[in-house]
Amino acid sequence: MQTNFSVEQLRDSDNAASNSVLRTCVHCGFCTATCPTFVLLGDELDSPRGRIYLIKEMLESGKPATEEVVRHVDRCLSCLSCMTTCPSGVNYMHLVDHARRYIEETYKRPWPERLMRGALGRVLPHPRLFRLALRGAALARPAAGLIPTGTMTGKRLQAMLSLAPAKLPPQSAAQKPQIHRAEGARRGRVALLTGCAQTVLAPSINEATIRLLTRLGIEVVIPAAIGCCGALTHHMGQHDPAMAAARAAITGWTREIEGEGLDAILINTSGCGTTVKDYGFMFRDAPPAEAAQAKRVAALAADISEYLVRIGYQPQRPAPDLTVAYHSACSLQHGQKITSAPKDLLKTAGFSVVEPRDPHLCCGSAGTYNIMQPEIAGQLRSRKLATLKDRRPDLIAAGNIGCITQLSGDGMPVLHTVELLDWMAGGPRPDAIGQSDV
Amino acid sequence: MIRLPEPKAATLAKRDAIIAGLRRILRDSGVIAEAARLKPYEMDGLTAFRQPPLAVALPETTEQLAAVLRFLNQEGVRVIPRGAGTSLSGGALPLADGVVIGMMRMNRILEIDYDDRFAVVQAGVTNLGITAAMQSDGFFYAPDPSSQLACMIGGNVAMNSGGAHCLKYGVTANNLLGLKIVTIEGEILDIGGMHLDAAGYDWLGLLTGSEGQLAMVSEVTVRILRAAEGQRAMLAAFRSNEIAGACVDRIIGSGIIPVALEFMDRPAIHACEDFAHAGYPLDAEALLIIEVEGSVAEQDELLGRIRAMCDEFDPISCRVSQSAEESAAIWKGRKGAFGAVGRISPDYLCMDGTIPTGQLPLVLRRIGEMSDHYRLKVANIFHAGDGNLHPLIMFDANDADSFHRAEAFGADILCLCVEVGGCLTGEHGVGVEKRDLMHRQFTEIELDQQRAIKSAFDPDWLLNPAKVFPLVAA
Ligand code: SF4
Ligand code: SF4
Numbered sequence: 001m002q003t004n005f006s007v008e009q010l011r012d013s014d015n016a017a018s019n020s021v022l023r024t025c026v027h028c029g030f031c032t033a034t035c036p037t038f039v040l041l042g043d044e045l046d047s048p049r050g051r052i053y054l055i056k057e058m059l060e061s062g063k064p065a066t067e068e069v070v071r072h073v074d075r076c077l078s079c080l081s082c083m084t085t086c087p088s089g090v091n092y093m094h095l096v097d098h099a100r101r102y103i104e105e106t107y108k109r110p111w112p113e114r115l116m117r118g119a120l121g122r123v124l125p126h127p128r129l130f131r132l133a134l135r136g137a138a139l140a141r142p143a144a145g146l147i148p149t150g151t152m153t154g155k156r157l158q159a160m161l162s163l164a165p166a167k168l169p170p171q172s173a174a175q176k177p178q179i180h181r182a183e184g185a186r187r188g189r190v191a192l193l194t195g196c197a198q199t200v201l202a203p204s205i206n207e208a209t210i211r212l213l214t215r216l217g218i219e220v221v222i223p224a225a226i227g228c229c230g231a232l233t234h235h236m237g238q239h240d241p242a243m244a245a246a247r248a249a250i251t252g253w254t255r256e257i258e259g260e261g262l263d264a265i266l267i268n269t270s271g272c273g274t275t276v277k278d279y280g281f282m283f284r285d286a287p288p289a290e291a292a293q294a295k296r297v298a299a300l301a302a303d304i305s306e307y308l309v310r311i312g313y314q315p316q317r318p319a320p321d322l323t324v325a326y327h328s329a330c331s332l333q334h335g336q337k338i339t340s341a342p343k344d345l346l347k348t349a350g351f352s353v354v355e356p357r358d359p360h361l362c363c364g365s366a367g368t369y370n371i372m373q374p375e376i377a378g379q380l381r382s383r384k385l386a387t388l389k390d391r392r393p394d395l396i397a398a399g400n401i402g403c404i405t406q407l408s409g410d411g412m413p414v415l416h417t418v419e420l421l422d423w424m425a426g427g428p429r430p431d432a433i434g435q436s437d438v
Numbered sequence: 439m440i441r442l443p444e445p446k447a448a449t450l451a452k453r454d455a456i457i458a459g460l461r462r463i464l465r466d467s468g469v470i471a472e473a474a475r476l477k478p479y480e481m482d483g484l485t486a487f488r489q490p491p492l493a494v495a496l497p498e499t500t501e502q503l504a505a506v507l508r509f510l511n512q513e514g515v516r517v518i519p520r521g522a523g524t525s526l527s528g529g530a531l532p533l534a535d536g537v538v539i540g541m542m543r544m545n546r547i548l549e550i551d552y553d554d555r556f557a558v559v560q561a562g563v564t565n566l567g568i569t570a571a572m573q574s575d576g577f578f579y580a581p582d583p584s585s586q587l588a589c590m591i592g593g594n595v596a597m598n599s600g601g602a603h604c605l606k607y608g609v610t611a612n613n614l615l616g617l618k619i620v621t622i623e624g625e626i627l628d629i630g631g632m633h634l635d636a637a638g639y640d641w642l643g644l645l646t647g648s649e650g651q652l653a654m655v656s657e658v659t660v661r662i663l664r665a666a667e668g669q670r671a672m673l674a675a676f677r678s679n680e681i682a683g684a685c686v687d688r689i690i691g692s693g694i695i696p697v698a699l700e701f702m703d704r705p706a707i708h709a710c711e712d713f714a715h716a717g718y719p720l721d722a723e724a725l726l727i728i729e730v731e732g733s734v735a736e737q738d739e740l741l742g743r744i745r746a747m748c749d750e751f752d753p754i755s756c757r758v759s760q761s762a763e764e765s766a767a768i769w770k771g772r773k774g775a776f777g778a779v780g781r782i783s784p785d786y787l788c789m790d791g792t793i794p795t796g797q798l799p800l801v802l803r804r805i806g807e808m809s810d811h812y813r814l815k816v817a818n819i820f821h822a823g824d825g826n827l828h829p830l831i832m833f834d835a836n837d838a839d840s841f842h843r844a845e846a847f848g849a850d851i852l853c854l855c856v857e858v859g860g861c862l863t864g865e866h867g868v869g870v871e872k873r874d875l876m877h878r879q880f881t882e883i884e885l886d887q888q889r890a891i892k893s894a895f896d897p898d899w900l901l902n903p904a905k906v907f908p909l910v911a912a
Contacts, residue, residue: 001485001784001785001835002485002784002785002835002836003836023784023836024780024781024784025780026485026776026777026779026780026784026785026786027481027482027483027485028483028524028585028588028776028777028780029482029483029522029523029524029585029588029589030524030585030587030588030774030777031588032522032523032588033522033564033566033587033588034587038542039545042496042540042542042543042545042562043470043496043540043542043543044478044479044523044540044542045470045475045478049478049523050478053477053478054474054475054477054478057474057477066474068472068474068475069474072475085587086777087713087774087775087776087777087778087780088713088777088778088779088780088781089712089713089780089781090780
């Protein structure tokens with residue numbers, strides 16, 4: 001597609017990168033069909049192709065972002081379904097990441113929104129603060145009905161409260177920085193990114209991951225000083241905090257790589273995985289030494305399902321008579337192009353695996369999207385739950401804490417794939433599955 | 439830049455009133471009027487030509503569509519119908535004084551009847567969406583344009599779209615039973631019905647392929663078919679475009695009608711392989727994708743005969759797909775071919791002409807010569823079985839000279855098609871792209887007759903004007 005950047009503009013590395021993304025787009029429109037917001041809203045402006053065009057105009061103009069553009073970019077889930085569909089190989093992720101940063105830097109949002117986005121960016125990546133906030137939310141829940149929902153802010157506050165679990169699981173010592181030794185002979189050594197929100201909302205996921213890996217002879221390191229990988233703030237366009245978090249993570253992992261060595265950096269929250277695998281691009285303009293470290297970390301990053309396939313997973317228990325509806329997290333299927341590994345593992349573990357008829361469509365979780373865009377997120381959630389339940393499963397499995405939170409609370413257990421795999425390999429039965437179900 | 443008619447000063451002057459009127463019918467959420475938000479509507483799949491519209495209207499019901507058309511007709515405002523905006527001939531190119539009516543929100547499937555084998559769908563349902571809704575019951579809608587994932591059935595009717603499998607099943611016109619249309623006066627009319635060959639004049643035939651110039655389509659009743667027992671695709675690789683072209687003629691001449699017979703040349707093969715990882719033969723100069731269907735025995739017998747014919751042309755390789763996944767990848771590559779060319783060139787013009795299959799070797803050779811002459815690369819991807827060519831001329835829109843050469847190259851190809859006894863358009867429609875070449879195909883008298891038909895439906899030429907017919911000198 002034709003672009004109109006000046007030579008001066010193209011000297012900026014972000015502009016140059018976006019220019020080459022834009023030049024790859026041939027405006028064929030294929031991507032519109034698989035975009036969740038286009039399917040729901042029926043407007044070119046809420047389609048990938050429309051957003052690409054809006055972003056192009058915004059970046060070319062060099063002027064501050066306007067409400068008209070921000071509205072449609074904000075509605076983008078960053079689900080990256082468009083990237084799976086695009087025949088031309090357009091890297092929409094890099095383009096929209098640039099756009100979000102540009103908006104963050106040039107656009108002044110109304111103050112309630114600014115406040116909320118600032119708070120989310122500060123609280124979510126920090127387990128201690130997040131835990132406190134959730135406690136507060138649990139206390140405030142009875143008052144949720146009092147929040148006026150006539151305004152977007154009201155709707156967002158309500159969404160936030162309804163996502164907060166009534167009771168938090170107890171803290172888990174296993175997730176603290178330490179080394180979990182392999183059982184028996186050591187076959188490998190990996191670092192585990194425990195995640196930020198996940199450690200508070202569902203420590204059982206990391207516990208299952210660690211049990212399963214150590215049982216398979218893998219030493220699991222949880223390095224100190226690695227908090228959030230930066231994905232959360234990165235997706236909100238908050239460039240500096242995102243880069244700072246990523247830098248800390250790179251430093252921590254590099255110490256391990258250069259110390260005892262790592263076979264992989266494992267991630268069991270696929271939203272984070274997509275970002276960590278993109279570190280090479282994020283740090284492309286960093287000093288050479290740092291850029292090289294970022295690249296090395298990105299190359300070692302692997303989703304837990306990828307790694308389990310690599311080292312070979314075998315169940316120890318007899319196959320349970322359970323049907324699992326597998327929900328493919330966007331960050332896994334579109335962001336990292338991992339589609340069959342989790343399903344194959346679940347089948348190996350003895351589950352019958354079914355899929356909804358719209359596996360490519362997002363559930364509406366998308367980082368902080370379900371808080372900032374509660375209406376669209378709610379519609380996508382209902383749609384996804386309906387197509388999942390259509391297949392009459394006993395439970396739902398997904399590989400991302402965001403999706404798990406989003407799909408929970410509808411009477412059907414929603415678990416992380418790795419919890420089911422650990423159970424079948426000798427781990428405890430996940431709490432969410434009642435005794436009577438088996 | 440293509441010449442568009444002068445905007446009507448009167449329309450521009452009452453812009454605010456027109457937008458207010460549209461908002462009364464569609465509320466704020468159904469009308470787009472701010473300059474920044476109109477920009478992405480300035481073009482469709484033909485990126486060479488751009489013009490932001492006066493406004494965009496997004497109706498959700500036939501009644502709203504009728505009210506919008508009635509209002510715009512009263513105000514004398516030009517109308518540009520738009521589906522998914524995938525047209526490669528600029529069928530949805532806006533006008534500065536025109537209102538784009540986007541049909542994307544009318545995306546519901548209204549009825550599926552397996553006993554009588556028809557489905558009623560709104561115009562904004564995607565082509566593939568129709569098949570997707572019935573696939574698990576073993577039925578499908580046959581025409582399958584390459585953009586079938588995204589393109590909408592209303593646009594398929596407007597352009598009489600074809601597709602790879604039209605060799606056996608025919609184009610859109612052969613698979614329609616009825617239409618609900620809205621005239622420019624805002625009158626809602628039903629045409630055809632639930633069965634083939636309705637009584638009276640063949641209005642359906644007249645409206646299909648009329649490029650949104652006679653009326654707007656709001657609902658479509660399509661014929662649906664039971665899916666074949668199975669199908670298999672064969673990939674036959676050849677040493678040159680001309681040899682592959684001769685092989686196509688041999689197969690078609692033998693009387694065998696495969697379900698699909700597709701052609702790709704070297705640049706196309708490489709770009710598509712990059713996207714679909716289908717295992718296309720990268721050593722080939724030209725590739726034929728030949729699909730047959732039926733019972734396993736039928737498939738074997740047909741593939742055997744086709745294979746024997748391919749062997750007469752000294753193929754580099756012939757491979758039959760071994761699984762459903764492999765076939766899916768083969769078609770994913772072919773259907774994504776135009777977009778995949780975006781991997782090797784920032785821009786392209788996608789031509790669409792039809793020729794008698796006997797002329798394939800000659801035409802392919804001449805296209806190769808033109809490519810040298812204009813110093814522009816070309817990728818050939820097309821429905822070889824019915825002689826429907828889609829040469830993609832690669833250029834760089836950031837370089838004006840290369841665009842002018844591409845335009846001239848394209849015009850030469852289409853003139854060549856007419857010269858060898860073919861026609862200007864296979865399935866993409868005339869749009870704006872081929873408008874000025876129409877006199878190569880038709881005499882002035884013939885064009886006048888066609889204009890008279892348009893005038894009968896749309897006396898003031900408000901519906902998608904500036905397309906199809908060469909502009910009358912101002
Ligand atoms: S599918 Fe790719 S090339 Fe086509 S419009 Fe979308 S992003 Fe652009
Ligand atoms: S990332 Fe998802 S929501 Fe955003 S444009 Fe692409 S498909 Fe649409």
